[in-house]
Amino acid sequence: MAAPKRKTDIGPPHYEQMLHPMVKKNYGKWKYHEKVKPGVLMHVSETGDKLYTIRAASSRLVSIEKIRDYCNLADKYCDGYLRFTSRNNVEFMTDKEANIQPIIDELAKMGQPVGGTGNSISNIVHTQGWVHCHSSATDASGVVKATMDELIDYFTSMTLPAHLRIAVACCLNMCGAVHCSDIAILGIHRTPPTIDNDKLANMCEIPSTVASCPKAAIRPKVVAGKKTVEVVEDLCMYCGNCYTVCPAMPIANPLNDGISIWVGGKVSNSRTAPMFSKLAIPYLPNNPPRWPEVTSAVKNIVETYAKDAKKYERVGEWIGRIGWQKFFEKTGLEFTKYHIDDYTLASSTYNSSTHVKF
Amino acid sequence: MSDTPMIDQLETGPWPSFIKDIKRMAAKNAMCKDLLGLLEMSYKDKKTHWKHGGIVGVRGYGGGIIGRYSDSPEKFPNVSHFHTVRVNQPSAWFYNTGALRYLCDLWEKHGSGLTNLHGSTGDFIMLGTTTDHLEDIFTDLSEHGWDLGGSGSDVRTPSCCNGMARCEFACYDTMNLCYDLTNEYQDELHRPAFPYKFKFKMSGCPNDCVASIARSDCSIIGTWRDDIQQDNAAITEYAKGGKVDIANDVVAKCPTGCMSWDGSKLSIDNKNCNRCMHCINVMPKALRPGKDKGAMILLGAKAPIVQGALLSSVLVPFIKMEPPYEEFKDLIRRIWEFWDEHGENRERIGEMIVRIGKGNFVEEVGLEPTPAMIKEPRSNPYIFYEEYFDEE
Numbered sequence: 001m002a003a004p005k006r007k008t009d010i011g012p013p014h015y016e017q018m019l020h021p022m023v024k025k026n027y028g029k030w031k032y033h034e035k036v037k038p039g040v041l042m043h044v045s046e047t048g049d050k051l052y053t054i055r056a057a058s059s060r061l062v063s064i065e066k067i068r069d070y071c072n073l074a075d076k077y078c079d080g081y082l083r084f085t086s087r088n089n090v091e092f093m094t095d096k097e098a099n100i101q102p103i104i105d106e107l108a109k110m111g112q113p114v115g116g117t118g119n120s121i122s123n124i125v126h127t128q129g130w131v132h133c134h135s136s137a138t139d140a141s142g143v144v145k146a147t148m149d150e151l152i153d154y155f156t157s158m159t160l161p162a163h164l165r166i167a168v169a170c171c172l173n174m175c176g177a178v179h180c181s182d183i184a185i186l187g188i189h190r191t192p193p194t195i196d197n198d199k200l201a202n203m204c205e206i207p208s209t210v211a212s213c214p215k216a217a218i219r220p221k222v223v224a225g226k227k228t229v230e231v232v233e234d235l236c237m238y239c240g241n242c243y244t245v246c247p248a249m250p251i252a253n254p255l256n257d258g259i260s261i262w263v264g265g266k267v268s269n270s271r272t273a274p275m276f277s278k279l280a281i282p283y284l285p286n287n288p289p290r291w292p293e294v295t296s297a298v299k300n301i302v303e304t305y306a307k308d309a310k311k312y313e314r315v316g317e318w319i320g321r322i323g324w325q326k327f328f329e330k331t332g333l334e335f336t337k338y339h340i341d342d343y344t345l346a347s348s349t350y351n352s353s354t355h356v357k358f
Numbered sequence: 359m360s361d362t363p364m365i366d367q368l369e370t371g372p373w374p375s376f377i378k379d380i381k382r383m384a385a386k387n388a389m390c391k392d393l394l395g396l397l398e399m400s401y402k403d404k405k406t407h408w409k410h411g412g413i414v415g416v417r418g419y420g421g422g423i424i425g426r427y428s429d430s431p432e433k434f435p436n437v438s439h440f441h442t443v444r445v446n447q448p449s450a451w452f453y454n455t456g457a458l459r460y461l462c463d464l465w466e467k468h469g470s471g472l473t474n475l476h477g478s479t480g481d482f483i484m485l486g487t488t489t490d491h492l493e494d495i496f497t498d499l500s501e502h503g504w505d506l507g508g509s510g511s512d513v514r515t516p517s518c519c520n521g522m523a524r525c526e527f528a529c530y531d532t533m534n535l536c537y538d539l540t541n542e543y544q545d546e547l548h549r550p551a552f553p554y555k556f557k558f559k560m561s562g563c564p565n566d567c568v569a570s571i572a573r574s575d576c577s578i579i580g581t582w583r584d585d586i587q588q589d590n591a592a593i594t595e596y597a598k599g600g601k602v603d604i605a606n607d608v609v610a611k612c613p614t615g616c617m618s619w620d621g622s623k624l625s626i627d628n629k630n631c632n633r634c635m636h637c638i639n640v641m642p643k644a645l646r647p648g649k650d651k652g653a654m655i656l657l658g659a660k661a662p663i664v665q666g667a668l669l670s671s672v673l674v675p676f677i678k679m680e681p682p683y684e685e686f687k688d689l690i691r692r693i694w695e696f697w698d699e700h701g702e703n704r705e706r707i708g709e710m711i712v713r714i715g716k717g718n719f720v721e722e723v724g725l726e727p728t729p730a731m732i733k734e735p736r737s738n739p740y741i742f743y744e745e746y747f748d749e750e
Contacts, residue, residue: 007500012537027522030522030524031643060474061379062474064465065382082455112374132485174661177661180669254405267566312607
């Protein structure tokens with residue numbers, strides 16, 4: 001039997017094969033765009049060509065059957081081309097205005113709402129959660145589903161003061177890089193890993209377990225004649241990296257794991273510079289399957305912002321104008337000692353002025 | 359009664375349901391059926407049932423496959439091994455349906471049939487297979503012109519915005535640069551040899567739709583040096599139609615106060631514009647980035663572990679970004695050489711720069727310090743002077 005052809009280091013396919021003929025023809029020639037209606041964009045080229053994009057929600061975790069549905073739709077209306085966005089939406093592009101409504105109708109039949117453009121809440125960027133991750137403190141897909149079911153009207157309209165970007169990460173390793181989102185939903189462990197002293201030496205390599213800790217909190221130890229490790233609990237920040245290399249050190253703790261909420265981050269440079277999200281709620285319980293405490297907390301922040309912010313103000317810009325005092329007052333959120341930073345350079349977050357509102 | 363009463367509750371509601379999708383696949387794939395059971399158990403126990411695992415991969419590569427094992431192999435044998443395959447996506451996630459159907463067919467044959475479109479770094483994620491399928495998957499992929507993405511301490515799969523393919527704001531060809539860099543750095547991408555991971559993300563303008571400034575070690579963001587292109591007839595059209603309140607929505611929102619509007623004419627003091635994009639975003643038909651376009655290179659973003667999250671900061675305020683991108687690649691080579699030598703194990707480049715000082719880093723990679731690199735000069739007097747006068 002001949003050995004199979006096996007090429008390495010060829011990289012991805014060239015993007016040109018993936019472009020609709022009208023996209024290829026007008027590459028680099030786009031002149032302007034308009035938001036025709038929520039979820040529908042029109043890009044106009046210097047050549048006069050017009051390209052319509054229909055943006056639809058997606059659960060990100062999709063089966064090949066769903067992808068084939070997308071392909072059927074793209075074959076029918078979009079000459080066999082489609083794309084996905086940086087926020088995991090799916091986009092169908094057509095040069096025929098008459099195709100817009102049929103595409104929207106078919107997406108509705110498939111259960112894919114159209115929206116996510118302009119001053120809306122677009123899809124929630126998220127991580128694997130309990131579906132596929134060992135260090136998750138909560139589920140991600142379920143939290144997203146529950147939250148977007150509540151906020152769907154903000155996805156299918158463009159009525160907010162500005163874009164509002166939500167992200168979910170299921171632990172503070174943040175594969176979802178939620179740290180610059182208007183609202184970040186972050187799974188948190190709050191207790192150090194437990195150590196199975198009986199099994200550790202058999203299951204794990206002690207030097208690599210010690211080395212896995214970013215804070216050097218893990219040390220070799222002998223317990224009842226067995227080689228194992230100990231964790232200096234004051235140093236542990238519950239990242240779960242040790243569990244990654246050593247299954248005898250589980251970090252998950254159903255009693256204490258939960259969710260924290262962060263607000264006011266952005267990545268765009270529009271008006272103000274990019275900003276980190278800051279702590280709004282230090283802990284909410286894990287309450288599957290629909291996390292009502294989390295969805296109502298997020299909804300409260302969204303609605304307070306929607307009512308109070310000026311046009312074009314992102315959440316962080318709104319808070320920048322009214323101040324954190326007013327943010328906590330208007331949202332009714334409790335301010336606690338956990339909100340006051342105590343990590344590196346914490347003093348830069350103290351109020352060193354007499355600017356206080358009464 | 360259903361075996362999965364908790365997750366079943368996520369089948370209702372207007373947002374697309376991932377549970378419905380997994381169930382659809384479970385009708386013909388035993389892995390998906392067990393995944394539902396395992397997930398239900400997590401929802402009941404409020405904890406994950408996944409373990410990370412030993413090193414798995416394909417011959418000759420150190421990255422691209424993530425090992426994953428469940429903690430309940432007896433109860434759910436079909437997902438006891440459930441590895442991830444990262445397939446390097448095409449630039450800006452454009453596909454033709456033939457390409458997508460090929461990936462679906464391959465994944466139907468060799469895995470769970472579940473995917474993430476897309477992973478956080480950008481890859482086409484195939485979710486859940488066993489070790490014995492990996493070589494076959496890779497051989498098939500490579501025969502069809504596909505390759506694996508990065509994982510571990512290597513160049514992670516670069517990703518970019520849709521740039522010139524469908525955006526008038528693109529100041530350089532993000533999709534071409536993404537493709538070019540991915541191919542240039544194939545060895546660094548497939549064979550981890552760095553202190554830690556290194557991510558490239560490319561955005562065509564300061565709106566930064568791929569969040570490069572927050573999510574990549576090397577953020578390449580399009581910008582321009584000359585004047586904003588202004589179409590006065592189109593400005594009048596925006597004003598007349600009442601579509602845009604130019605005084606309040608544009609001029610008053612300008613962060614540098616470099617614009618004025620007298621009711622009929624918009625004036626921009628371009629020398630004081632900081633290229634924030636607000637006015638262009640509000641009136642894309644009337645205002646466009648200038649003609650002298652290129653990119654800004656910023657370095658060092660990362661998520662919190664260990665020293666806290668970082669945003670990228672300016673390294674090169676402006677560079678022309680045209681193939682074959684020699685000047686840029688030369689800079690990357692100098693940066694990697696320095697990081698290779700001075701970076702500690704699991705230290706991202708942003709953390710290394712903080713540790714050794716940005717001034718020192720800038721000097722070591724052969725650049726001149728400029729005020730564009732900082733928000734403000736130091737306020738502390740602890741200057742490490744390197745030059746002294748000696749008595750003659």
